[in-house]
Amino acid sequence: MRILSATVTRRTRSGDILGPSQRVDVMTALKAMTIWPAWQHFEEDRKGSLEVGKLADFVILSDDPTAVDPEMLANLKVLETIKEGKSIYQANVRKGQLQYSPGRDTAAPFARFLRNLALNRDTGGRALMGLPPSMLARAPHSSACVAATLGDIMTAGLAGKAAAQ
Amino acid sequence: MSIFRSTIVALLVFPNLAIAQEVADTIFSGGPILTIDDAAPTAEAVAVKGGRIIAVGALADVERHKGDNTKLFDLTGRTMLHR
Numbered sequence: 001m002r003i004l005s006a007t008v009t010r011r012t013r014s015g016d017i018l019g020p021s022q023r024v025d026v027m028t029a030l031k032a033m034t035i036w037p038a039w040q041h042f043e044e045d046r047k048g049s050l051e052v053g054k055l056a057d058f059v060i061l062s063d064d065p066t067a068v069d070p071e072m073l074a075n076l077k078v079l080e081t082i083k084e085g086k087s088i089y090q091a092n093v094r095k096g097q098l099q100y101s102p103g104r105d106t107a108a109p110f111a112r113f114l115r116n117l118a119l120n121r122d123t124g125g126r127a128l129m130g131l132p133p134s135m136l137a138r139a140p141h142s143s144a145c146v147a148a149t150l151g152d153i154m155t156a157g158l159a160g161k162a163a164a165q
Numbered sequence: 166m167s168i169f170r171s172t173i174v175a176l177l178v179f180p181n182l183a184i185a186q187e188v189a190d191t192i193f194s195g196g197p198i199l200t201i202d203d204a205a206p207t208a209e210a211v212a213v214k215g216g217r218i219i220a221v222g223a224l225a226d227v228e229r230h231k232g233d234n235t236k237l238f239d240l241t242g243r244t245m246l247h248r
Binding site: 035048051060079081 | 193196199211216217220221240244
């Protein structure tokens with residue numbers, strides 16, 4: 001994303017504008033990173049753009065580079081990478097880490113259970129910032145709260161086990 | 166002769182029937198798709214089979230490749246382009 005940004009804005013890492021006459025539009029910069037290098041490698045028939053017959057190699061970005069303010073290009077994030085139709089990278093997803101964050105779906109019993117458990121731990125059934133508990137119970141709860149609640153239960157469980165021995 | 170003629174008529178009337186046979190593994194849609202192809206710079210959806218692109222374009226056209234086992238990948242507003 002820094003390359004894309006620098007190609008369009010000519011802004012260096014230290015913030016200087018180096019050769020503003022060398023600026024190009026976003027689409028030209030994207031071509032310089034996709035179809036043109038593919039052509040240089042004699043691979044333009046299977047890489048470089050999304051066309052029928054080409055490899056399903058995609059990148060999923062947080063925003064549309066052709067629609068955002070050029071000054072924001074450096075802030076775009078790669079959220080997922082697809083190689084030949086299969087996802088090979090997902091941002092913020094690490095194996096073995098609890099990513100469970102119950103949403104607003106009150107019909108999902110496990111999500112409702114976890115949400116109420118975390119809410120009870122955090123507020124003790126009292127109103128929070130003027131919001132009644134009934135309203136809080138319908139709001140989504142962050143995975144950090146839920147993880148902390150589950151951590152408490154595990155700690156209590158281990159302590160109980162140790163006391164029994 | 167009449168069979169031959171009716172085949173031609175069928176192809177003229179249903180030009181999409183021939184390509185509709187191929188069933189996609191995955192269909193990507195739900196966000197801006199930049200093709201980097203000057204002939205059609207943006208697309209609504211992309212269909213993939215066996216690691217290759219089998220259709221790019223309007224969602225209605227790409228969905229002709231949807232089968233019972235086709236996975237639908239929702240971009241949820243995020244932008245997709247070539248890697």
